[in-house]
Amino acid sequence: MPETQREAAQVPVLRILEERPDECAYRTLTRRQRLAGLALAGALAVALVWRPLPTLIVLNGLAIIFYVVHSAYKFSLVWLSLERPVLLDASEEELRAVDEASLPTYTLLIPLYREAAVLQGLVDGLSRLDYPPDKLDVMLLLEEDDEETIAAAREMALPPHIRAVIVPDSQPKTKPKACNYGLFTCDSDLLVIYDAEDRPEPDQLKRAAIAFSRAPDDVVCLQAKLNYYNQRQNLLTRWFTAEYSVWFDLFLPGLTASGAPVPLGGTSNHFRVEPLKELGGWDPFNVTEDCDLGVRLHKDGWRTAMLASTTWEEANGAFLSWFRQRSRWVKGYLQTWLVHMRHPLRIIRELGPGGWFSFQMTIGGSLVCFLINPIYWAMTVLWLLTHSAVIAALFPPAIYLLGSFCLFGANFVFVYMAVAGCMHRQYYDLVKHSLLTPVYWLMMSIGAYKAVAQIIVRPHYWEKTEHGIFDLRVTGSGGEGDVG
Numbered sequence: 001m002p003e004t005q006r007e008a009a010q011v012p013v014l015r016i017l018e019e020r021p022d023e024c025a026y027r028t029l030t031r032r033q034r035l036a037g038l039a040l041a042g043a044l045a046v047a048l049v050w051r052p053l054p055t056l057i058v059l060n061g062l063a064i065i066f067y068v069v070h071s072a073y074k075f076s077l078v079w080l081s082l083e084r085p086v087l088l089d090a091s092e093e094e095l096r097a098v099d100e101a102s103l104p105t106y107t108l109l110i111p112l113y114r115e116a117a118v119l120q121g122l123v124d125g126l127s128r129l130d131y132p133p134d135k136l137d138v139m140l141l142l143e144e145d146d147e148e149t150i151a152a153a154r155e156m157a158l159p160p161h162i163r164a165v166i167v168p169d170s171q172p173k174t175k176p177k178a179c180n181y182g183l184f185t186c187d188s189d190l191l192v193i194y195d196a197e198d199r200p201e202p203d204q205l206k207r208a209a210i211a212f213s214r215a216p217d218d219v220v221c222l223q224a225k226l227n228y229y230n231q232r233q234n235l236l237t238r239w240f241t242a243e244y245s246v247w248f249d250l251f252l253p254g255l256t257a258s259g260a261p262v263p264l265g266g267t268s269n270h271f272r273v274e275p276l277k278e279l280g281g282w283d284p285f286n287v288t289e290d291c292d293l294g295v296r297l298h299k300d301g302w303r304t305a306m307l308a309s310t311t312w313e314e315a316n317g318a319f320l321s322w323f324r325q326r327s328r329w330v331k332g333y334l335q336t337w338l339v340h341m342r343h344p345l346r347i348i349r350e351l352g353p354g355g356w357f358s359f360q361m362t363i364g365g366s367l368v369c370f371l372i373n374p375i376y377w378a379m380t381v382l383w384l385l386t387h388s389a390v391i392a393a394l395f396p397p398a399i400y401l402l403g404s405f406c407l408f409g410a411n412f413v414f415v416y417m418a419v420a421g422c423m424h425r426q427y428y429d430l431v432k433h434s435l436l437t438p439v440y441w442l443m444m445s446i447g448a449y450k451a452v453a454q455i456i457v458r459p460h461y462w463e464k465t466e467h468g469i470f471d472l473r474v475t476g477s478g479g480e481g482d483v484g
Helices: 015-019 031-050 052-083 092-097 116-126 147-154 175-183 204-214 235-258 273-279 289-299 319-340 344-386 389-393 397-424 428-434 437-457
Strands: 106-112 136-143 162-167 190-193 219-228 269-272 303-313
Touching (some): 031 052, 052 235, 052 344, 092 204, 106 116, 136 147, 136 175, 175 273, 175 289, 190 273, 204 219, 219 235, 235 303, 235 319, 235 397, 235 428, 235 437, 269 273, 289 319, 344 397, 397 437
Parallel strands (some): 106 136, 219 303
Antiparallel strands (some): 190 269, 219 269
């Protein structure tokens, strides 16, 4: 089995830290941000001591106004994607007529760490891709200290276009560091990231190549849609599927249609290689490097479009594994927000007013919602049980009306979006489960509080997602029609 490795010093895996330190999460908070945070906390403490009730009323009003704006914005994006879908695609006739000799070369980066159990299934899935093997360079990115996965790869008879690439042991030991190693050692025209458990539709590479050939030069990234092959494993995977169906089928297409920054998914991002190298690749210190990269692409004047193709993944059906994954995602969103808000005025110029607003709602706003949701649910329950005069005092008439709208209108909007996602995917039997998504929101809020705590003590710690929990053999090929 061919193995390749270059000296770590020869590959600029930390290029963003060296060339763009202001856009790197190596330091979570700058000194100026820490001082600003302390000053804000001090001012708030003084206000609470001096005028506690008016201060709490103002904070309550601001939180509710934010929630109304955030809900309206997300609903408008979903509505836009339904009214004006913008997906790049290739027709069946184009796929059949394509001249394979003219197709661009393609590198597939597949970072693996402790994935020996799913390696055979991964290679089997890759063998179903409909793309000329002589145009493919599939890199299985194996960490140098992962002896078990390396041994499993050595025992396999890999096709010539699939090779194991040993990533030198260095810090940080993260997926984006491994991806940078693959990026800066490849010489293909196009590149895509897949995870160990991914099952992309067989013609996805051809669809992406055709889409790139027709897209404007400033479109350097195509995000394929993600969904799950174990949708109906249990209640958690049903909720997870509803969430992904909204995010990738409705919400992200709405962002691309509006020209806003796109927080990329962690897999099935197809890139033009040279612009990605110019950008410095991924931030190896950010635990949601995909989200961060989507923002940096937009800041540099590049565009992302959605590709009308689906990659099937394994939804976390085990609560503790899901919880670790979720807290990492939220921590990464917080990292991304803090990094790009180091220069508040500069980011407005770089993103434009509309892009800046979308960044606040999509990246920072999601975290705020996760954090404030339990507070308002607790106040609602406490009011129903006790009719507390303290809680009543926090809701003068105007704020009470807005709060009532949030309780009934905004919560309805988010439940409606979950239903719309299931309906759009024709997962009609999951609609009834999406009505219970407020329970799922509570779980996400718990993960968010863990993320905020962890970013203080372990900002770069990568909580690995467990793969192979669900037995793919029960689903046949892994497509949506095979799942019973």
